[in-house]
Amino acid sequence: MSIQMINSMDFEEFIDILGNIIENCPLIAATIWSQRPFKDLTDLKKHVFDFIEALPQSDEETESQSSWHRNNPNKGKEGILRCHPDIAGREFEQGTLTPQSQREQREAGLSDLSLEERRRLGHLNSAYKTRFGFPFVIAARLSDKATILKELERRLKNQPAQELSTALEEVLKICHLRLEDIRQSLEDPAKL
Template sequence: MQAMDIEKVNSMDFGEFVDVFGNVIERCPLIAAAVWSQRPFSNLEDLEKHFFAFIDGLPQSGQEGILRCHPDLAGRELQRGTLTAESQREQRGAGLTSLDADERLRLAELNAQYRARFGFPFVLAARLSDRAAVPRELARRLHCPPAQ
């Protein structure tokens, strides 16, 4: 993706802004729609700050709702080819698109356990991980309180 300067961001109309930033938070274009009204942004870090502030201002149920919008890692949506382009890129970068059958089964089991325990899917920045670290981190977080 090409870097964007803040003047370009600030000059975007509502539709363009939501088209560009609507999936910054997985499948939550409403957040981009709300952040648009906070223009002008002083810099890209200020823009990012507004996304975080919106999420932080939500009640816990709203924050959990955002998590529920995320797909399972290496889950059905990956297998069906229905992931967003961003999720597809992240999961491919983490090696989750090339798991063998045993690895897929193990991850599916962990995903199901996590969802059953917490009520939402396991979420992490897949682009910062790899195919061995994802199930390891998922297994570790199964034993953490929900706030972590």
């Protein structure tokens, strides 16, 4: 039922409603709109994943900087991660995240950190960004503050290629949950 409503949207409605299924990347919804009609939400998700998959990724470990520079005009997967906010960062505290992120971080209990937890998270977030060149992304709604801290500490030790793929899996989990919310709100508008 909701897929028919989605398939009948013009691009403006589509971007209004689905523009943030990948955080701060309305380009993705704006692009896959051309692929309607979608069979179902799984099919729609597949187009999102295909878009992300089609974004070139450099392999700095095996190529020299100069050949990489020539052969890989962009590193879109890391770009997608960089469009995500810090976990419990300043924007979350100021309430200026996208509504979806604000809610997800709040529901994970991140508005309820002790001074010590806040300090530790700030320190780990910044070590993570220095090491990988993108912020720590996790599907906060599937987690809680203790697990988030533990995961951040654990993933900080990953190799860069492994961590890029772990982080992208989290992006896809977030996308899945946001699509579920959209499905529910289309089927029962009173819920939103």
